[in-house]
Amino acid sequence: MAIKNWFGLDNSAKLYPxxxxxxxxxxxxxxxxxADDIIPDKMQQAINLTxxxxxxxxxxxxxxxxxxxxxxxxxxxxxxxxxxxIMEQITPxxxxxxxxxxxxxxxxxSFEFFHVLCDGSGALQFIKSTLYNYLKILGxxxxxxxxxxxxxxxxxxxxxxxxxxxxxxxxxxxxxxxSGMTGSKSRAFTVPGEQFDHLGKGAITADLNVKELLAYCxxxxxxxxxxxxxxxxxxxxxxxGKKVENPYDLSLFVPMNIRKLYSSKTLRNFTLxxxxxxxxxxxxxxxxxxxxxxxxYIEHCYDKEYLDVNINTAxxxxxxxxxxxxxxxxxxxxxxxxxxxxxxxxxxTATFSNVGVVDLPKSFEPYVKKITFMLxxxxxxxxxxxxxxxxxxxxxxxxxxxxxxxxxxxxIKYLAALGFNITVSxxxxxVDNAL
Numbered sequence: 001m002a003i004k005n006w007f008g009l010d011n012s013a014k015l016y017p018x019x020x021x022x023x024x025x026x027x028x029x030x031x032x033x034x035a036d037d038i039i040p041d042k043m044q045q046a047i048n049l050t051x052x053x054x055x056x057x058x059x060x061x062x063x064x065x066x067x068x069x070x071x072x073x074x075x076x077x078x079x080x081x082x083x084x085x086i087m088e089q090i091t092p093x094x095x096x097x098x099x100x101x102x103x104x105x106x107x108x109x110s111f112e113f114f115h116v117l118c119d120g121s122g123a124l125q126f127i128k129s130t131l132y133n134y135l136k137i138l139g140x141x142x143x144x145x146x147x148x149x150x151x152x153x154x155x156x157x158x159x160x161x162x163x164x165x166x167x168x169x170x171x172x173x174x175x176x177x178x179s180g181m182t183g184s185k186s187r188a189f190t191v192p193g194e195q196f197d198h199l200g201k202g203a204i205t206a207d208l209n210v211k212e213l214l215a216y217c218x219x220x221x222x223x224x225x226x227x228x229x230x231x232x233x234x235x236x237x238x239x240x241g242k243k244v245e246n247p248y249d250l251s252l253f254v255p256m257n258i259r260k261l262y263s264s265k266t267l268r269n270f271t272l273x274x275x276x277x278x279x280x281x282x283x284x285x286x287x288x289x290x291x292x293x294x295x296x297y298i299e300h301c302y303d304k305e306y307l308d309v310n311i312n313t314a315x316x317x318x319x320x321x322x323x324x325x326x327x328x329x330x331x332x333x334x335x336x337x338x339x340x341x342x343x344x345x346x347x348x349t350a351t352f353s354n355v356g357v358v359d360l361p362k363s364f365e366p367y368v369k370k371i372t373f374m375l376x377x378x379x380x381x382x383x384x385x386x387x388x389x390x391x392x393x394x395x396x397x398x399x400x401x402x403x404x405x406x407x408x409x410x411x412i413k414y415l416a417a418l419g420f421n422i423t424v425s426x427x428x429x430x431v432d433n434a435l
Contacts, residue, residue: 006062006071009116011164011314012269016116017061017068018335020089024378026115027087030127031108031372038104039138044079046134047102051077053151054126056160056267060097061116066328068116073097082110085200086399086427087376090114107369115269120355120373121257122267125149127371128360135367145361156265163264164311168319171312188251188349189280191240191382193402202400202429204408205372208415208422210394216418222291224387225298225354228396229254230291231411232352232385233278237290239406241280252276253348253381254298258307272310274301275348287414351375355388370395377401403430 016026051058059070075096082105088094090112095101099117103110109130113123128148135142144150196202210224217227233252241250254274264270276297278290300306317323323331355373368390374397375384382401387394398408416422 006069007056007160008067008069008162010162010266010268010270011318012119012271013116014067014318016114018332022089024380025087025089025376027090027112027376028115028120028123029087029110029112029372029374030120030123031110031374032127032131033369033371034107034109035367035369037106038109040079040104042137043102043104043109043130043134045137046130047077047079049133049137049151050126050130053129053149053153053155054267055155056122057098057100057117057126059099059117060092061099061114063328066326066331068328070099070117077102079104081105082108084427086203086374086429087112087201088199118267119255119257119269119271120353121259121271122269124355124358125267128358131364131368132361135364140367142363142367143361145363147359147361158265159267161264161266162268163259163262163266163270164315166264167262167308167311168315169308169312171309171316187248188347189236189241189248190380191236191349191402191407192243193240193382193404195379195382195401196403196429200429201377202398202403202405203374203427204398204405204412204424205426206396206412206415206422206424207370207393208396208420210389210392212420213394216420220291222295224394226291226295228354228385228387229276229294229298229352230287231414232350232407233276233290233294234287235407235411235414236350236383237278237280237285239410242283249277250280251348252278252294253351254294254301255351255353256298256301258302261302261304261307272301272307272314274298348381350381351384353384353386355386357389360390365391369393372397374399383407405430 019026058073060073062069062071077096077098079102082103090099090101100111100113111123111127129150132142132144132148132150213224217224220227229252233250236250252275254276255271256274257271259266259270274297276294278293353373353375358371360368370390370393371388372395373386373388375386377384377399379401384399386397412422412424
């Protein structure tokens with residue numbers, strides 16, 4: 001499968017190379033737990049085969065005169081043993097020139113993606129195809145069931161479109177909302193705590209039965225996303241926010257997959273973000289208050305008119321004639337200055353993303369146990385929280401740069417106190433790197 005040798009970044013991806021620093025790169029990670037140990041040479045074959053079908057993944061990031069762009073990469077993406085460092089920065093030298101990496105450890109297959117390539121939805125399609133190819137190579141009885149892009153699926157050019165550009169409508173300057181998107185009008189509460197001196201990150205995951213949680217959410221009149229997001233904010237408030245003076249607003253960054261609303265088939269980035277804000281200066285704020293705040297914000301942000309404004313606002317930057325003709329090195333100077341301001345004035349407290357249910361074929365069930373999703377953390381936003389459901393298992397994941405685990409412990413103990421049976425695991429980074 002081939003497309004032209006190079007193509008421009010989508011609107012969302014254009015930003016990521018500029019805000020990458022030695023401490024910060026917008027990465028996310030999927031880990032698939034299989035029933036049996038991975039056979040490396042067979043998995044390597046599967047990855048090679050999948051890359052033939054996904055041309056927008058078989059690329060390297062290049063510098064142009066005005067913008068970065070993606071160019072076809074014909075190197076082999078080597079499947080490597082898993083590192084103990086979660087989401088280490090991806091460079092041209094440690095990922096065979098690709099914008100993502102593939103790793104394995106016993107039964108675990110992990111992919112780490114630089115957001116410049118795609119968002120979580122696009123990445124999942126690539127992973128599902130890789131799993132399908134791997135299980136087929138092993139001679140196992142699996143079918144795509146219309147849920148997997150296989151090498152026999154005809155290539156659709158819409159898979160590589162920039163859906164931001166497709167859905168952009170020319171807008172007057174007075175109708176865009178730059179400060180609303182960037183959060184520049186207010187300063188967000190920063191989670192305090194001593195941070196690791198090393199490159200790695202602490203990670204804690206928790207598994208529970210999604211049907212039991214759905215039943216509880218129904219009794220509360222909310223969704224799983226509302227409950228988890230609300231409890232995450234409440235946990236930050238109870239463990240950190242009550243201990244400081246002048247805490248500012250607690251601001252939760254919530255990615256929203258908007259493909260269904262715009263009938264998009266793209267495998268690249270097509271995600272907008274909701275900034276859920278809550279004042280943590282009130283002594284009597286409750287979990288139910290936080291759940292209601294999450295519910296109201298998300299319902300508002302999924303309004304089509306609101307999303308149209310945000311798409312138009314996002315596109316205005318690249319459409320503006322002065323930005324278009326500005327050389328790349330000038331853009332870097334401007335973004336470097338902007339990064340310094342962001343560090344001095346954080347605009348978000350933490351990130352929360354619920355991927356939802358992974359639509360895997362039923363025939364995969366004997367071979368695929370669960371999938372875990374993780375988001376990066378950085379010095380100014382030192383904790384992220386994610387959720388993903390595989391069959392009947394809901395997997396929660398906390399990734400952090402701070403050494404203490406107060407937030408995660410409060411969150412998990414709260415769910416356990418409600419009667420949920422929870423299985424917890426950790427990479428114990430805070431223990432292994434205590435000295």
